[in-house]
Amino acid sequence: MDFHILNISDTHGGNRHGLMSPDTVLTTEGAEGKPFTFTPEMTPYQEWMWQDVYLWGIEQAIKMTAGRPVIVIHAGDVTHGNRFTESLVSSRMSHQIAIAVRALAELNRVKPVRFFLVHGTDVHVFGEGTAEEEVAERLRGVMGCEVAATPFGLLDIGGVKVDIAHHGPGPGVGWLQGNTARNYAKQHMMDEIFKLHRLPPDIYIRGHNHAYRYERVELDDGIVSHLILCPSFCSMNGYARAVTRSIPWITNGMVLIDIQGGMVTDVHPLTKTIDIREHFKVTI
Numbered sequence: 001m002d003f004h005i006l007n008i009s010d011t012h013g014g015n016r017h018g019l020m021s022p023d024t025v026l027t028t029e030g031a032e033g034k035p036f037t038f039t040p041e042m043t044p045y046q047e048w049m050w051q052d053v054y055l056w057g058i059e060q061a062i063k064m065t066a067g068r069p070v071i072v073i074h075a076g077d078v079t080h081g082n083r084f085t086e087s088l089v090s091s092r093m094s095h096q097i098a099i100a101v102r103a104l105a106e107l108n109r110v111k112p113v114r115f116f117l118v119h120g121t122d123v124h125v126f127g128e129g130t131a132e133e134e135v136a137e138r139l140r141g142v143m144g145c146e147v148a149a150t151p152f153g154l155l156d157i158g159g160v161k162v163d164i165a166h167h168g169p170g171p172g173v174g175w176l177q178g179n180t181a182r183n184y185a186k187q188h189m190m191d192e193i194f195k196l197h198r199l200p201p202d203i204y205i206r207g208h209n210h211a212y213r214y215e216r217v218e219l220d221d222g223i224v225s226h227l228i229l230c231p232s233f234c235s236m237n238g239y240a241r242a243v244t245r246s247i248p249w250i251t252n253g254m255v256l257i258d259i260q261g262g263m264v265t266d267v268h269p270l271t272k273t274i275d276i277r278e279h280f281k282v283t284i
């Protein structure tokens, strides 16, 4: 069976660092008790992310999938939530949901056959997967396919097993990130074999770290799983600079997985990586 998985994650709708469409329309109170609609202003980074990363990625995905079935998996944090109030477009839950729905509706262009949303971190999604559940409900009227939200899912797509969750391996330190990711996948594969007495999933999809990582893990007896740590559609803020210990670059985008004959045959990062430092030329 041949198909594709298009993986997106951590879009953080409602934050000025997150993914937002220039066609977003929000409603608030206007004069004389009348509702007032407005389009929030985008930051230059949001414009770049929308045009050069997201729409570019969608175009690439349309070409590369060439009419084969596409399953979209959003690995969580569709909104930013209102626990952390810095840089919010709006702290109103309905506005954040509207921003997320408008942005993700663009994925209808890849003509998905199924659409899954994994619950993100509680503080970013108004607790207990509320944002993903709400966005899924709204997208049901937009996408030409079934849309489901889940805290933690195991998909069986024509015999190909895909384990989908938001939280995955720890971020690790630079040169250890691959080891951290591989050890995480190995532990989960062995848990599946020894605790649940069955073959591990073919693919593990995770978000949360706002970083891209792909690892193919083969156990001694030839059992193989693929771990995809999906990058974000979110720029760097002060918090991210602190937890990454000032990584000078950021990768944004999606990941397209090719599955042919029930096997993962290719993993394409539809991503862009940029230097995020402000460059100063000092002449003395």
Ligand SMILES: [Fe+2]
Residues within 6 Å of the ligand: 010, 012, 076, 077, 124, 208, 210, 232
């Ligand atoms: Fe996130």
